[in-house]
Amino acid sequence: MTARYAILVRHGAYHQKPGTPSAFQPFPLTEAGKAQASDVGRELAALAAENGWALSPEVFCSRQQRAWQTATLLSQSLSELTGTAYTVTEDEALAERSVGAFANLTIPEIEQILADDPRYAVPPEDWKSNSHYKLPAQGAESLLEAGGRVAAFLTARLEALTTASDATAQIFVGHGAAFRHAAHHLGVLAFDDIRKVSMHHAKPVVLKFSPEAGWSHETGAWKQRQLLETGLD
Numbered sequence: 458m459t460a461r462y463a464i465l466v467r468h469g470a471y472h473q474k475p476g477t478p479s480a481f482q483p484f485p486l487t488e489a490g491k492a493q494a495s496d497v498g499r500e501l502a503a504l505a506a507e508n509g510w511a512l513s514p515e516v517f518c519s520r521q522q523r524a525w526q527t528a529t530l531l532s533q534s535l536s537e538l539t540g541t542a543y544t545v546t547e548d549e550a551l552a553e554r555s556v557g558a559f560a561n562l563t564i565p566e567i568e569q570i571l572a573d574d575p576r577y578a579v580p581p582e583d584w585k586s587n588s589h590y591k592l593p594a595q596g597a598e599s600l601l602e603a604g605g606r607v608a609a610f611l612t613a614r615l616e617a618l619t620t621a622s623d624a625t626a627q628i629f630v631g632h633g634a635a636f637r638h639a640a641h642h643l644g645v646l647a648f649d650d651i652r653k654v655s656m657h658h659a660k661p662v663v664l665k666f667s668p669e670a671g672w673s674h675e676t677g678a679w680k681q682r683q684l685l686e687t688g689l690d
Contacts, residue, residue: 461625461626462510462626462665462666462675463611463614463626463663463664463665464504464626464629464661464662465636465640465664466528466630466631467630467631467632467633467658467659467660468521468631468632468659469487469492469493469497469527470489470490471486471487471522472484474561476565477562477564478556478560478567478585479553480556480632481555482523482561483521483522483561484523486522486523486526490658493658493659494527494531494659495530495534497659497661498530498531498533499538500660500661501531501535501661502538504661504663512541512627512628513618513622513624513626513627514541514544514624515543515545516528516544516545516629516630517546517547517610517629518545518547518548518551519631519632520552521632524631525547528628532544550609550610551630552632553632554598554602554634555596555597555598556592556594557592558596558597568580571592577593586652587599587600588638589601600634601638601642603638604639604640604642605638606635607631607636607638608643611629611639611643611664612643614629615627615666633656634655636656636662637654637656637679640664643671643672644672646674646679653682654680654682655680655682656680660677662678662679663675
C-alpha cells in the first residue's frame with residue numbers, strides 16, 4: 458500500500474472571548490485569520506505538487522465556525538490554483554476538547570461554580586492544560602480523550618482513502634490541542650512533548666502513515682509554546 462498523509466491545519470486567528478476555554482466558542486475568523494486561511498490553501502497546493510501528493514477533494518473540519526471558515530477559504534485557494542473542485546465536510550469528531558456544560562463560561566466562572574458546588578473537588582491548578590483532567594460537567598472530556606477521538610477519525614479517513622480513492626493525502630482542519638493529543642495517541646509526539654509545542658494558525662503539520670512503519674511526522678513545524686499558555690486550542 459502506498460503511504461498516506463494526514464495534513465493537519467489549525468484554524469486561523471479568530472475573535473476569541475478572553476479568559477475562556479476556546480473549545481465551543483462560536484466566533485468567526487479575524488481579517489488576519491481569513492488571510493491566513495487563503496494563504497495556507499496556496500501553501501498546500503505547492504506542498505502537494507512538490508511532494509507528488511494527490512489531495513483528496515474533500516476537506517474535513519470541525520463544526521466550529523473558525524474551522525469551517527478556514528477550510529472553506531483554503532479550499533477556494535486550492536480550487537483556483539489546481540482547477541479541482543474541493544468540498545468541505547464538517548464533523549464533530551474534529552472538535553477541540555469539550556468542557557461540556559461549562560462551554561463558553563470564563564475560567565473564573567467555571568472555577569467559582571466548582572468551588573460553590575459541594576459535589577465537586579477544587580480542580581488542580583493546571584486543570585486547563587492537564588492532559589488527564591476532565592471537568593465534572595455533563596459532556597466534558599479530558600484532553601487525552603479528545604485526542605483519542607481525533608486520532609480515531611484520522612485513522613478511519615486514511616483507511617477510506619486506501620479503499621475508495623486515488624488520493625494519497627487528506628486535509629483536516631481543526632484545533633491545536635486536540636491535534637497534538639491525537640499525534641501522541643498515534644505515536645508521533647511523546648507525552649512529555651505535548652505541552653511543549655502548539656500549532657501555528659493555518660500552517661500545516663503533516664503526518665505520514667505507512668503499513669510498514671506506522672505513523673510518523675513528515676513535515677511542518679510544531680510551534681514552541683510557553684508552558685503558561687492554556688493549551689485549550
